Amino acid sequence: MFQSFMLHTWIASTIIALVAGTLGFFVVLRRSAFAAHALPIGSFPGAAAAVLLGIQPLWGLLAFVAVGVVLLQQLQRLGRRDVAAGLVLVTLMALGSLLLSMTHSYGPGVFALLFGEVLGVSAADLLPVAIISAVVIFGVISLYRPLLLQSAFPELAVPRGLRPGVMDLLFLVLLGLVVAMALPVVGTLLVFSLLVAPAATAQSLSANPIRALSLSILLSLGMMWLSIVLSFWTNWPIGFFIGAIGATLFSSARIFRYLRDRFNSRSAMVTP
Amino acid sequence: MMGWFLSVLHCEFLRSGPVDTALLVGGSAAVVCAVIGVFTVLRGHAFAGHALGDVSSAGGSASFLAGISPLAGFLGIAALAALALEFLGVRKVREQDVATGIVLGAGLGLSALFLYFDITTTSTTGAAVTVMFGSMFALSSSIKWPAIIVACLALVAMGLLYRPLILSVVDPELASTRGISNHWIGVVHLLMLAMAVALAALSVGSVLASALLIGPAAASIRLSRRPTVAILGAVIIGLLAVWGGVWMAYESYYWFSGNSWPVSFFVVAIIFIIYLLTIPLKYLTGRKTPVPVAVQHATGAS
Numbered sequence: 317m318f319q320s321f322m323l324h325t326w327i328a329s330t331i332i333a334l335v336a337g338t339l340g341f342f343v344v345l346r347r348s349a350f351a352a353h354a355l356p357i358g359s360f361p362g363a364a365a366a367v368l369l370g371i372q373p374l375w376g377l378l379a380f381v382a383v384g385v386v387l388l389q390q391l392q393r394l395g396r397r398d399v400a401a402g403l404v405l406v407t408l409m410a411l412g413s414l415l416l417s418m419t420h421s422y423g424p425g426v427f428a429l430l431f432g433e434v435l436g437v438s439a440a441d442l443l444p445v446a447i448i449s450a451v452v453i454f455g456v457i458s459l460y461r462p463l464l465l466q467s468a469f470p471e472l473a474v475p476r477g478l479r480p481g482v483m484d485l486l487f488l489v490l491l492g493l494v495v496a497m498a499l500p501v502v503g504t505l506l507v508f509s510l511l512v513a514p515a516a517t518a519q520s521l522s523a524n525p526i527r528a529l530s531l532s533i534l535l536s537l538g539m540m541w542l543s544i545v546l547s548f549w550t551n552w553p554i555g556f557f558i559g560a561i562g563a564t565l566f567s568s569a570r571i572f573r574y575l576r577d578r579f580n581s582r583s584a585m586v587t588p
Numbered sequence: 589m590m591g592w593f594l595s596v597l598h599c600e601f602l603r604s605g606p607v608d609t610a611l612l613v614g615g616s617a618a619v620v621c622a623v624i625g626v627f628t629v630l631r632g633h634a635f636a637g638h639a640l641g642d643v644s645s646a647g648g649s650a651s652f653l654a655g656i657s658p659l660a661g662f663l664g665i666a667a668l669a670a671l672a673l674e675f676l677g678v679r680k681v682r683e684q685d686v687a688t689g690i691v692l693g694a695g696l697g698l699s700a701l702f703l704y705f706d707i708t709t710t711s712t713t714g715a716a717v718t719v720m721f722g723s724m725f726a727l728s729s730s731i732k733w734p735a736i737i738v739a740c741l742a743l744v745a746m747g748l749l750y751r752p753l754i755l756s757v758v759d760p761e762l763a764s765t766r767g768i769s770n771h772w773i774g775v776v777h778l779l780m781l782a783m784a785v786a787l788a789a790l791s792v793g794s795v796l797a798s799a800l801l802i803g804p805a806a807a808s809i810r811l812s813r814r815p816t817v818a819i820l821g822a823v824i825i826g827l828l829a830v831w832g833g834v835w836m837a838y839e840s841y842y843w844f845s846g847n848s849w850p851v852s853f854f855v856v857a858i859i860f861i862i863y864l865l866t867i868p869l870k871y872l873t874g875r876k877t878p879v880p881v882a883v884q885h886a887t888g889a890s
Contacts, residue, residue: 349689350635357795399634399806403863406638406799410856413721413793417850427707427716431700505642505795506700509693516686553704559697566690 322548324437325501328445329540332498333510335449337536338456339494340515341529342487345467349512351388351488354405355495356507358384361412363429363499368419373500374444381492384408389485431555432503434547441500448497455490463487464525506555513562514539517569535565610724610791610834610851612732616739617787617800618826623746624784625805626819627777630757634802636673636778639688640785641797643669643695647786648719648794649702652710658719659734662789666782669695674775699794722793724834724851735787742783749776754815791830792852800826803859810866829858 343352362380366373387404416426456463466473466483474480491511498507514535518528543557628637647665651658672691699719706715718726746753756763756773764770781801788797808821833855841848 344686347685349685353689353692399629399802402634402638402798402802403806403860406796406803407856407860409795410721410799410850410853413717413796413850414853418847426720427703430716430720431703503700505696506693508689509697512686512689513693516690553700555700556697556704559693559695559700563690563694563697566686 328437333536333540336510337533340511341532344515352511353508354401357405358408364412364415377496381496385488431553434554503555506558509562517565520569606725609729613735614791614830617791618830620739620742620784621800622822622826625801629805638798639692645794646699649699652706662786666786670778670782720795722852799856807863807866
């Protein structure tokens with residue numbers, strides 16, 4: 317499991333989990349889970365086009381993530397947010413299936429792109445991952461306070477001169493970068509789980525932003541490492557473990573919170 | 589023009605067995621999705637509808653392993669996921685986003701596993717493509733009747749519940765004073781949604797199912813807010829997209845010298861183009877006052 321060819325996987329996935337846990341906190345806070353689902357799917361044709369053209373998947377992904385960000389932003393203004401995002405998503409997905417059908421690796425190619433290929437990380441992939449994650453972390457740190465304010469209390473942010481449209485765009489750009497970076501490893505369909513599940517679990521356990529953010533990062537790391545270990549042992553796709561562990565974490569947090577609330581309300585009734 | 593069109597149609601298009609099946613199954617999916625999609629969009633459940641489609645892929649991929657009909661697989665998992673969504677509380681707006689997301693993640697994870705087993709234990713290497721992106725021309729003709737029966741069931745249920753559904757969409761408080769349980773209406777609506785999604789997943793693939801569900805309905809709602817007109821418009825747009833897509837995919841074999849493009853791509857592309865076209869159209873037609881008409885409609889005769 318710790319052979320040299322796995323080393324790149326471990327490094328890349330640790331960085332990805334760190335960044336995804338950080339940004340996921342804001343995804344859940346802003347309730348933009350749909351955008352977090354739409355962007356990876358929107359960049360799916362990018363990966364397919366890269367396979368077709370024989371270039372690095374990351375470049376294709378970045379190009380299409382940019383298209384996805386612009387389209388999402390534009391369509392959100394025009395109409396119902398969920399409908400617009402949904403339609404952009406499926407259209408880009410259909411385009412990806414078309415592009416993949418033109419390559420000769422239709423079946424296996426589709427599977428790897430949808431559900432992740434954990435062993436496919438090479439040394440050359442690490443540098444872009446490191447650069448992009450540095451950019452994202454820098455973005456989150458410099459935007460931390462305005463982003464937190466605007467996500468939690470959008471109406472309070474306006475009088476402070478934070479334009480919601482600009483914040484939305486900045487946030488989508490950060491999200492797009494994380495998605496493009498994580499997609500080849502975790503897969504189109506489950507990048508989303510990595511972004512949402514740890515953060516949702518953390519936020520249902522703590523209302524304190526710093527504590528919830530740290531917990532989200534820790535859970536994201538734990539989830540990623542455990543998934544790689546299990547995927548390595550069983551040879552099953554890593555996407556399955558990401559999805560399953562995410563759902564387990566979230567349900568346990570919900571049950572824990574429910575029991576804690578019941579216990580608290582009962583003891584509150586007894587003490588007076 | 590018309591004569592040319594008819595000669596193209598008469599040639600081999602309608603005589604081909606797979607085309608026949610694709611037109612029937614896709615057509616029934618388009619009709620059911622259009623009717624239920626209008627309510628889905630009006631209730632703001634587009635994300636839930638999309639999630640059901642994605643999650644139903646677990647059923648589709650399990651059906652290869654279990655050797656059952658893919659329709660049964662899609663339908664079973666979509667219905668289970670609908671109940672899970674209800675249980676996790678899609679009704680509370682605050683929780684909706686995250687709860688849907690978690691169900692989505694778990695379902696997609698499962699389908700990753702099932703597809704992996706499909707590929708490794710059976711010889712269906714194309715399973716991922718079939719389940720996720722559909723292959724309408726590869727549907728077996730024995731699935732025609734089950735698909736039509738599911739479609740009829742969904743339409744009958746919609747016919748019976750039409751009034752209470754509209755009322756609970758437009759004015760939940762008024763609905764509850766009239767003795768309509770918004771909770772049960774929600775559950776029944778999600779189950780009908782599962783039927784529509786299963787049919788759509790069977791024809792255009794589970795990841796693209798929401799195009800058929802949301803696209804025609806959203807485009808049609810842009811043009812008219814009257815529920816009956818919107819539903820009729822959505823049915824027309826849906827059929828146009830599916831049948832047009834099937835025809836274009838069939839013809840694309842000749843356009844691209846033997847490399848035909850996937851049906852689902854054409855269907856989704858047509859839906860997206862129609863949706864984009866309705867954005868400027870809305871300003872030309874002028875929008876009718878939405879809510880009062882629907883309220884009169886729902887309450888007037890009851």
